[in-house]
Amino acid sequence: MSAARLLCGWLTLTGCVGALAPAAARAQAPAAPALEPASEPAPASSRLPSPSASPSIATPGPAANAAAWQRCTALPDDTARLACFDQWAGQQAWQRAPTQSTAAAGSPPASAARSPTTPASPTPADLPPTPEPILVQVDGCRDTHYSLLARFWELEPGSSCGVFRFRGYRPITVSVVGANTVNDQPSSPAPGHTATPVNYRRTEMRLQLSVRTKLAQGLLTPDASQRLDSLWFGYTQQSYWQLFSGDISRPFRNTDHEPEVVYVYPTDAQLPGGWRWRYSGVGLVHQSNGQSLPLSRSWNRVYLMTGVELDTRWAVTARVWHRIAENATNDDNPGISNYVGRAELQATWNPDQVNTYIATLRNSFGSAWRGSARLEWQHTLGEKQSNLRLHTQLFSGYGDSLVDYNRKRTVLSLGVSLVDF
Numbered sequence: 001m002s003a004a005r006l007l008c009g010w011l012t013l014t015g016c017v018g019a020l021a022p023a024a025a026r027a028q029a030p031a032a033p034a035l036e037p038a039s040e041p042a043p044a045s046s047r048l049p050s051p052s053a054s055p056s057i058a059t060p061g062p063a064a065n066a067a068a069w070q071r072c073t074a075l076p077d078d079t080a081r082l083a084c085f086d087q088w089a090g091q092q093a094w095q096r097a098p099t100q101s102t103a104a105a106g107s108p109p110a111s112a113a114r115s116p117t118t119p120a121s122p123t124p125a126d127l128p129p130t131p132e133p134i135l136v137q138v139d140g141c142r143d144t145h146y147s148l149l150a151r152f153w154e155l156e157p158g159s160s161c162g163v164f165r166f167r168g169y170r171p172i173t174v175s176v177v178g179a180n181t182v183n184d185q186p187s188s189p190a191p192g193h194t195a196t197p198v199n200y201r202r203t204e205m206r207l208q209l210s211v212r213t214k215l216a217q218g219l220l221t222p223d224a225s226q227r228l229d230s231l232w233f234g235y236t237q238q239s240y241w242q243l244f245s246g247d248i249s250r251p252f253r254n255t256d257h258e259p260e261v262v263y264v265y266p267t268d269a270q271l272p273g274g275w276r277w278r279y280s281g282v283g284l285v286h287q288s289n290g291q292s293l294p295l296s297r298s299w300n301r302v303y304l305m306t307g308v309e310l311d312t313r314w315a316v317t318a319r320v321w322h323r324i325a326e327n328a329t330n331d332d333n334p335g336i337s338n339y340v341g342r343a344e345l346q347a348t349w350n351p352d353q354v355n356t357y358i359a360t361l362r363n364s365f366g367s368a369w370r371g372s373a374r375l376e377w378q379h380t381l382g383e384k385q386s387n388l389r390l391h392t393q394l395f396s397g398y399g400d401s402l403v404d405y406n407r408k409r410t411v412l413s414l415g416v417s418l419v420d421f
Contacts, residue, residue: 003022005066009042018280021287023041024100025318027166030249030405032234035302037254040078043275054137054153055163059291060274068217069087070083071083071084072088074163089224094270100109100303105361111391117149119274120229121377124272136406139333140154140156140157140158140159140160141154141159141160141161141167142161143158143159144385146159147278147307147309147311147312148159148312148315148348149279149307149315149317149348150166150278150280152224152268152420153230153264153265153278153279153281153307154214154225154228154230155227155228155230155266155268155278155279156215156226157226158264160217160228160230160297161214162214162217162304163188163215163217164214164215165214165215165315166211166212166213167211167212167213167214167360167420167421168210168211168212168387168418168420168421169210169212169234169236170208170210170236170417171208171210171213171236171389171391171417171418172208172209172210172211172417172418172419172421173206173208173391173415173416173417173418174206174207174317174355174415174416174417175205175206175209175391175393175413175414175415175416175417176203176204176205176206176413176414176415177203177204177205177206177240177411177412177413178202178203178412178413179202179203179409179410179411180202180409180410180411180413181202181407181408181409182200182201182202182253183200183403183404183407183409184197184198184199184200184202185197185198185404186271186295186326186407187294188294188297188332188333188334188406189334190331190332190333191333192293192294193293193294193295193296193333194294195294195295195334198248199243199245199247199248200242200245200248200253201244201245203244204240204241204242204243204244204245204253205240205241205242205243206238206239206240206279206413206415207238207239207241208236208237208238209235209236209237209241210234210235210236210237211234212233212234212235212236213232213233214230214231214232215231215233216230216231217229217230217231217233219231220265220388221266227266227268228266229263229264229265229266230263231261231262231263231264231266232261232262232263232264232306233259233260233261233262234255234259234260234261234262235257235258235259235260236257236258236260237255237257237258238253238255238256239252239254239255239256240252240253240255241253241399252265253338253403254295254401254402254403254404255289255290255292256287256288256289256401256402257287257290258285258286259285259286259288259290260283260284260285260286261284261285262281262282262283262305263281263282263283264279264280264281265279265280265281265310266278266279267279267280267306270380271308273310274310274311275308275309276308276309276310276311277306277307278308278309279306279307280302280304280305280306281304281305281306282304282305283300283302283303283305284300284301284303285300285301285302285303285321286298286299286300286302287299288402288403289402289403290309291403295403296332297332297333297335297402297403298301298402299323299326299332299336300322300324300326300334301321301322301324301335302321302324303319304320304321305317305318305319305320306318306321312331312350313349313350313351314347314349315347315348316345316346316347316348316352317345317346317348318332318343318344318345319343319344319345320342320343320344321342321343322342323336323337331407333406335401335406336406337364337366337408338364338366338368338370338406339364339370339398339405340362340364340366340372340397340399341362341363341364341365341370341371341398341399341406342363342364342370342373343362344360344362344364345361346358346361348358353380353384354379354380354384355377355379355380356376356377356378356379356389357375357376357377357378358374358375358377358378359373359374359375359376360374360376361373362397370398371397372395372396372397372400373395373397373398374393374394374397375389375393375394375397376392376393376394377391377392377393378390378391378417378419380391381416384410387418387419387420387421388416388417389416389417390416391414391415391416391417392414393411393412393413394410394411394412395410395411395412395413396408396409396410396411402405402413
């Protein structure tokens, strides 16, 4: 036991010293030499700290501590040496009660008052500093305090992201598609527009890129107005890629290019049932596949559009268009409006923050009902504010691509989309 105590003293393990102090108090230890010079040595009992009160010995400085250690080390008797180290430990400031009021009242140290199984509560000095909140500035067109249409077309000064900044237009999509049929020999009533048959597969990839930028704003709305008109340029490219047709070198079956210019005016008005009329606009669009004969397809349109919404759940948009007439000798796709349609109605429903359902109808308004219907489901991937979506789409009708404008087919696709980045 004496060897263990001696080792505790050498290593200055105060917890070990405190634990062995009661045994030293019970032992009949000879008097340890005084730590301060004195005319006569005081009894050991007067030098040892009392267990019921804080020691009254002044805290020694660094030089006195070194001298005390040397005196304790020089004692030949193990018991006396331990008593000397016990006295030294009692003189240390970190062994005392934390406040003078506690020591004066004879209260036991806080570590003795706590239950051995109860962890000590951290004091404010022990707690890590509270980090300052980080305020992230959100662009107006991404501020969810504004409605869906207000952010999409930047209809208010507060929902604007400024001019000449790239934004998403239609979803940027990578998806796998399967169809009930594939147009392996595209044709058109125009002379010289019937292609050679190719053994395409009905399963392929669809890639869509769609971006836009605002060219100008505040053209017709006054500076002090809470409404903001705008002029946009957009570009959409959709490709069908025969990725699974290795026997024909995996070609791109068709790629459509669609640049357009759009002017949007915020026609804000309250409608019955809580609906709100949000905007009107006019646009000019060119669509072509950039091919030569016999696969060349293209047309130009001018359209009018408008949109209404109900809080953040519903948005309904409509477009009607008129094809700009072409010379019959230059018309790659006669009668395209009778297939693709002359108007479009789209309804968007957001039941919650992670799901979006979209239905789009097109109609030709001709003697023969033609057009298309498209149903979509988008599910947010990652955080609720993420722009990445799982995208499922079912299309049936005409005009899935420009080369298929006069061929009806049903297409199911599954992929991921990036919306309005």
